[in-house]
Amino acid sequence: MSANVSMRDALYEAPGPKTRRRVAIGTGISVVLLLGLIAFVIRQFYVNDQLNPRYWSFFARWTTWRFLLRGLAGTIRVAFTAGIIAMILGLLLMLGRISHNRPLSVACHVITDLFRSLPSLLLIYFFFLVIPKYGLRMPSFWMITVPVALAASGVLAEVFRAGVNAVPKGQSEAAMALGMTHGKITRKIVLPQALRIVVPSLVSQLVVVVKDTTVAYVVSYPDLMQNARVLISNYDALVSMYFVVALIYIAINYATNQFSIYLAHREGTSIMSRTTENPV
Amino acid sequence: MAIETATPVIELRHVDKHYGPLHVLRDINLSVAKGEVLVVIGPSGSGKSTMCRTINRLETIDSGEILIEGTPLPQEGKELAALRAKVGMVFQSFNLFAHKTILQNVTMGPIEVLHTPREQAEAEAMELLRRVGVDSQAAKVPAQLSGGQQQRVAIARSLAMHPTAMLFDEPTSALDPEMINEVLAVMVELAQEGMTMVVVTHEMNFARRVANRVVFMADGQIVEQNSPDEFFDHPQSQRAKDFLESIKGH
Numbered sequence: 177m178s179a180n181v182s183m184r185d186a187l188y189e190a191p192g193p194k195t196r197r198r199v200a201i202g203t204g205i206s207v208v209l210l211l212g213l214i215a216f217v218i219r220q221f222y223v224n225d226q227l228n229p230r231y232w233s234f235f236a237r238w239t240t241w242r243f244l245l246r247g248l249a250g251t252i253r254v255a256f257t258a259g260i261i262a263m264i265l266g267l268l269l270m271l272g273r274i275s276h277n278r279p280l281s282v283a284c285h286v287i288t289d290l291f292r293s294l295p296s297l298l299l300i301y302f303f304f305l306v307i308p309k310y311g312l313r314m315p316s317f318w319m320i321t322v323p324v325a326l327a328a329s330g331v332l333a334e335v336f337r338a339g340v341n342a343v344p345k346g347q348s349e350a351a352m353a354l355g356m357t358h359g360k361i362t363r364k365i366v367l368p369q370a371l372r373i374v375v376p377s378l379v380s381q382l383v384v385v386v387k388d389t390t391v392a393y394v395v396s397y398p399d400l401m402q403n404a405r406v407l408i409s410n411y412d413a414l415v416s417m418y419f420v421v422a423l424i425y426i427a428i429n430y431a432t433n434q435f436s437i438y439l440a441h442r443e444g445t446s447i448m449s450r451t452t453e454n455p456v
Numbered sequence: 457m458a459i460e461t462a463t464p465v466i467e468l469r470h471v472d473k474h475y476g477p478l479h480v481l482r483d484i485n486l487s488v489a490k491g492e493v494l495v496v497i498g499p500s501g502s503g504k505s506t507m508c509r510t511i512n513r514l515e516t517i518d519s520g521e522i523l524i525e526g527t528p529l530p531q532e533g534k535e536l537a538a539l540r541a542k543v544g545m546v547f548q549s550f551n552l553f554a555h556k557t558i559l560q561n562v563t564m565g566p567i568e569v570l571h572t573p574r575e576q577a578e579a580e581a582m583e584l585l586r587r588v589g590v591d592s593q594a595a596k597v598p599a600q601l602s603g604g605q606q607q608r609v610a611i612a613r614s615l616a617m618h619p620t621a622m623l624f625d626e627p628t629s630a631l632d633p634e635m636i637n638e639v640l641a642v643m644v645e646l647a648q649e650g651m652t653m654v655v656v657t658h659e660m661n662f663a664r665r666v667a668n669r670v671v672f673m674a675d676g677q678i679v680e681q682n683s684p685d686e687f688f689d690h691p692q693s694q695r696a697k698d699f700l701e702s703i704k705g706h
């Protein structure tokens with residue numbers, strides 16, 4: 177089962193000498209352009225006096241980093257909690273939607289589309305401004321986590337459904353022919369295979385969750401973004417601070433993506449062979 | 457002809473089915489007696505698979521009636537599942553559960569449907585795997601087996617349910633030539649043990665050897681039926697003559 181590993185080989189022919197030369201030239205041009213862009217950015221920073229030590233010196237202080245790391249911890253806590261809730265809720269929504277119970281199926285379909293199409297900021301305002309009016313006060317952690325989770329659950333329900341649809345029809349037909357019921361077929365045959373298929377896209381969706389958490393400042397929850405804003409007003413250092421925070425977000429999401437690629441490669445090989453090692 | 461008993465194991469009465477404008481099954485009447493081996497043959501698109509799949513309701517029908525041991529096929533739910541459990545089905549593409557081992561494939565039905573204790577299910581499964589000659593592969597996953605081995609496992613998986621009848625939809629069509637015989641051998645043995653079988657196949661030697669009756673389908677209709685020797689040596693209809701001529705080519 178090396179299908180995933182050799183996907184590149186299947187999609188692209190191995191390059192010949194001419195192609196390789198063209199690739200080398202292309203790479204050269206890209207590097208030059210990229211260096212030019214970086215030089216331009218640095219120049220613009222310089223021209224606008226953004227390289228002034230005044231804007232950067234506070235990064236040498238531990239307290240700055242401690243404050244940012246606390247924010248990062250907040251971001252991770254929200255993203256992780258919201259991710260878990262979204263997965264469970266997304267799975268339930270998908271199961272409801274594919275069930276043979278017509279009203280349940282329609283309800284789950286509507287809820288999925290609703291969560292998917294509402295901007296998460298709108299959901300956050302709903303939990304921040306509307307719900308408290310009716311007497312339900314939530315800590316700010318939940319005011320950001322719940323709406324982010326709801327928005328993601330709609331998307332994840334669709335991801336799960338794509339996985340279910342990707343399981344060949346013959347699998348459930350064979351199970352039907354054995355006399356298994358719809359519920360058992362879903363649990364024992366379809367879901368285990370569907371989950372393996374969707375693991376990589378599931379992890380990629382966590383990137384969206386992490387990005388959604390950046391509006392936590394709306395509810396004054398101290399996440400990375402909120403703490404960065406506090407530092408910005410303290411030191412009056414907008415550009416340098418946003419620059420560093422952007423790098424941190426890029427690093428988190430890059431790591432998440434790498435993790436999903438790693439899982440995609442593992443998915444075909446070791447999960448299958450692990451099943452072989454424990455026959456029962 | 458096979459031994460006739462009061463109630464046929466499988467009976468189709470005036471079965472009709474459409475796919476949109478396409479009339480795939482036209483007034484099909486067929487009854488299969490206990491212990492009978494029925495071979496269904498016909499050109500591509502004539503409705504052989506569709507007929508086979510209606511018998512355990514993998515396809516619904518528009519009108520008519522299908523009875524298993526005299527009981528009308530239920531429409532849905534637990535009753536349908538229970539009746540399906542009595543009719544084994546072997547597919548052209550094997551359809552072994554890809555995430556389960558060979559042994560788990562065979563124990564799935566007994567454990568999940570018949571609620572057989574695991575130990576007993578496994579012992580029976582190993583015995584069946586021995587019978588079809590793949591017991592040494594029990595701990596592997598389907599992707600690690602050859603097509604012929606996978607199809608023999610699929611037969612064992614069906615047999616584990618102690619079915620009263622078995623349906624085969626072109627069980628050897630997806631196999632490399634050298635693997636066809638190992639699968640046919642298992643089916644011949646089953647037929648000789650008295651299993652009631654409906655087999656869609658173009659394997660004429662198999663049909664001559666074990667079939668009690670050959671049913672020829674074209675354009676969703678049963679055009680003629682006869683004993684294998686009569687059918688292959690003296691086809692009555694022009695459609696059957698043309699068809700037999702066309703498959704003699706290879």
Ligand SMILES: Nc1ncnc2c1ncn2[C@@H]1O[C@H](COP(=O)(O)OP(=O)(O)OP(=O)(O)O)[C@@H](O)[C@H]1O
Nearest residue numbers: 475478480498499500501502503504505506507626
């Ligand atoms: N799900 C479907 N939707 C629409 N048309 C279908 C569907 N399944 C089969 N058909 C059509 O119904 C007709 C009968 O198909 P069927 O698979 O029963 O034929 P067959 O005799 O088994 O042919 P083959 O020898 O190629 O397997 C064909 O014309 C086919 O294209």
Ligand SMILES: [Mg+2]
Nearest residue numbers: 504505506626
């Ligand atoms: Mg067919």
